[in-house]
Amino acid sequence: xxxxxxxxxxxxxxxxxxxxxxxxxxxxxxxxxxxxxxxxxxxxxxxxxxxxxxxxxxxxxxxxxxxxxxxxxxxxxxxxxxxxxxxxxxxxxxxxxxxxxxxxxxxxxxxxxxxxxxxxxxxxxxxxxxxxxxxxxxxxxxxxxxxxxxxxxxxxxxxxxxxxxxxxxxxxxxxxxxxxxxxxxxxxxxxxxxxxxxxxxxxxxxxxxxxxxxxxxxxxxxxxxxxxxxxxxxxxxxxxxxxxxxxxxxxxxxxxxxxxxxxxxxxxxxxxxxxxxxxxxxxxxxxxxxxxxxxxxxxxxxxxxxxxxxxxxxxxxxxxxxxxxxxxxxxxxxxxxxxxxxxxxxxxxxxxxxxxxxxxxxxxxxxxxxxxxxxxxxxxxxxxxxxxxxxxxxxxxxxxxxxxxxxxxxxxxxxxxxxxxxxxxxxxxxxxxxxxxxxxxxxxxxxxxxxxxxxxxxx
RNA sequence: GCGCCUAUAGCUCAAUGGCAGAGCGCUUGAUUGUGGAUCAAGAGGUUACGGGUUCGAGCCCCGUUAGGCGCCCCA
Numbered sequence: 378x379x380x381x382x383x384x385x386x387x388x389x390x391x392x393x394x395x396x397x398x399x400x401x402x403x404x405x406x407x408x409x410x411x412x413x414x415x416x417x418x419x420x421x422x423x424x425x426x427x428x429x430x431x432x433x434x435x436x437x438x439x440x441x442x443x444x445x446x447x448x449x450x451x452x453x454x455x456x457x458x459x460x461x462x463x464x465x466x467x468x469x470x471x472x473x474x475x476x477x478x479x480x481x482x483x484x485x486x487x488x489x490x491x492x493x494x495x496x497x498x499x500x501x502x503x504x505x506x507x508x509x510x511x512x513x514x515x516x517x518x519x520x521x522x523x524x525x526x527x528x529x530x531x532x533x534x535x536x537x538x539x540x541x542x543x544x545x546x547x548x549x550x551x552x553x554x555x556x557x558x559x560x561x562x563x564x565x566x567x568x569x570x571x572x573x574x575x576x577x578x579x580x581x582x583x584x585x586x587x588x589x590x591x592x593x594x595x596x597x598x599x600x601x602x603x604x605x606x607x608x609x610x611x612x613x614x615x616x617x618x619x620x621x622x623x624x625x626x627x628x629x630x631x632x633x634x635x636x637x638x639x640x641x642x643x644x645x646x647x648x649x650x651x652x653x654x655x656x657x658x659x660x661x662x663x664x665x666x667x668x669x670x671x672x673x674x675x676x677x678x679x680x681x682x683x684x685x686x687x688x689x690x691x692x693x694x695x696x697x698x699x700x701x702x703x704x705x706x707x708x709x710x711x712x713x714x715x716x717x718x719x720x721x722x723x724x725x726x727x728x729x730x731x732x733x734x735x736x737x738x739x740x741x742x743x744x745x746x747x748x749x750x751x752x753x754x755x756x757x758x759x760x761x762x763x764x765x766x767x768x769x770x771x772x773x774x775x776x777x778x779x780x781x782x783x784x785x786x787x788x789x790x791x792x793x794x795x796x797x798x799x800x801x802x803x804x805x806x807x808x809x810x811x812x813x814x815x816x817x818x819x820x821x822x823x824x825x826x827x828x829x830x831x832x833x834x835x836x
Numbered sequence: 837g838c839g840c841c842u843a844u845a846g847c848u849c850a851a852u853g854g855c856a857g858a859g860c861g862c863u864u865g866a867u868u869g870u871g872g873a874u875c876a877a878g879a880g881g882u883u884a885c886g887g888g889u890u891c892g893a894g895c896c897c898c899g900u901u902a903g904g905c906g907c908c909c910c911a
Binding site: 384387437438440441473501503505506507508509510511512515516517584673674675684685692693694695696718719720721722723724747749779780781782783784785786787788789795797799800801809811813816818 | 837867868869870871872902903904905908909910911
């Protein structure tokens, strides 16, 4: 074999410095905000036992889990006795961060505080077909609160997510910003109930209804019938969809009336009212939009559900909800929980499309110390170290090259300032400071350079 | 997982079945202490991979791989 394929595996990516810096810019904002909301970090393995993962995400989800084959003798044995896709694997890559959290809570219940507020920012894996903004390895940025059924929990995680997006520059709930669609599993069940849809068809009907904004009213109707929902029920559902008041403030009242006869529906409406009212004190308020037909795919949600919508982006930018029974799947004792997740890749995609990255990212070098010749090399190193001691990010040009090449290198790396220290400057005890953005060059005493640069760069 | 489309220089793309090209970028020089502009020169290709048809294939056919769009689903 003469050559290896040097591309990353399908659906995964390499991040060269510019991309890596952009990612860490966003990740830094997320982590800082999450900590400010009182969440603490948690780390879990990328690999989990297969039975930890299976059965938590619905049928579709199970199929998208990356399986990890057994090893050694166990694999041999499995291969010998009628191997199947199921029998040769005993582990898998995590599909999200919520199920690992539930496992952690079940395992360490006694060591965790009464209310466990954790954030986890980590890659997850899905054996999905890659597409725009969609990868097989991608980062999720989760906050969750375990141990309380209070709607204050929903309000907290929604506020944290909204705060992050605002600090990244997403303002308002129009084209420049984002919306958080809000619904409740109880509301969905109520809607099905009043439409007379039997329990076994609920899931199928929800999938159809969830596609409303994609395929339109007629599309949903066709799909409902196709999925076996009766004419009467379909008509009732379609009437509900058509009747949703466009006015946000009237929507809750309308929904309450519609679901009055359904116990689950009424409980859902009441829950949403609480979430909305507690959210009104925080940054999520202007972005929240009640959407009675938002479904979301994951099967473990039990209460409120939410999803981030960026105008112009197909697919969501994040989401979450309440899952009061998930921890119980791992232990005898069940614990209520609710969380919210930001999709890093989607956020980066929108920031890129809208040109929202800062010109200079934290982490990039700010200053290049140039070199003149062998006789000034020591002085250049002294200067570089002094600036570093003053907190600046300083690169030293390694070779003795002509200035043109050194400036070009600095420009390529988007470094703003080049420092010149040749025999001329040394003799006069000054440093040449060239602003590569404007081309202007000034001279100043060496001792003043770091303060001057810090001032310039802080603007 | 299914359907359709695409694959040529680092990038964007040309080339009727008949000599593999342009723009941008890159390197070098015009410039012996100064990047971007201009000018000149230069490097860079197994036309994704494997097979087939043909006197002759970048072009036609089959397969593989990778990418794009739609479906399914999803952050």
